[in-house]
């Protein structure tokens with residue numbers, strides 16, 4: 001199924017999507033006692049926002065994603081890295097990875113801002129036997145969508161996007177509290193011990209980062225056509241006039257399920 005992460009969107013994703021603060025990587029390492037002996041599977045790796053920093057701390061990372069263009073971008077930025085292997089695959093391919101690697105072979109499985117695309121109940125069940133004792137699953141959010149922030153610039157952005165797209169843009173992409181509750185209950189039902197750590201920071205955006213962020217989050221078929229991009233950018237600028245500075249509040253939630 002095409003989820004719209006291909007083509008130009010992969011390039012925008014690589015260029016504009018923020019990575020994760022060092023404290024988040026430290027929290028993952030500490031939650032699962034990750035060492036240089038461990039292998040980590042980063043599922044829904046996109047262009048490597050989590051896979052790359054985790055690879056600095058463990059023996060090897062498998063970055064897995066069903067979108068070849070995302071993987072191509074990840075490969076390009078990680079050309080000099082020798083301990084990440086980029087593999088095409090989805091959550092439903094985890095049992096195959098298990099057959100390949102064997103039981104208790106993984107220190108952790110991380111899912112950064114991608115679980116909402118997956119069948120999390122089946123995934124957590126199928127992951128458990130692949131994790132070594134003390135290892136686990138981490139479900140990580142990376143801030144709510146730019147147009148769902150609690151600020152006037154974000155509300156203005158949302159109004160303009162809804163006008164442009166002629167539809168509501170309300171999906172929280174798994175960043176909301178209801179999703180955290182569902183994921184926690186699902187981890188517990190699969191036999192994991194659940195923990196949670198929250199991180200918060202603020203960043204100031206400019207118009208280029210806001211527009212790039214929007215392009216990185218739209219399905220490729222909804223990107224403004226090339227010839228309309230400068231008009232789109234001008235209209236976003238106009239919609240946001242008077243609302244600067246554009247402070248973004250970023251909440252990173254790390255849900256852990258330890259085996």
Ligand SMILES: C[S@@+](CC[C@H](N)C(=O)[O-])C[C@H]1O[C@@H](n2cnc3c(N)ncnc32)[C@H](O)[C@@H]1O
Pocket residue numbers: 003005017043044045046047048049050064065066067070089090091092111112113114117118142
């Ligand atoms: C929003 S991006 C997240 C990328 C990166 N992990 C991050 O933290 O920024 C979501 C990714 O999930 C991938 N994805 C979508 N459905 C998936 C599935 N069923 N199994 C694994 N990955 C999936 C998409 O191709 C996309 O690269």
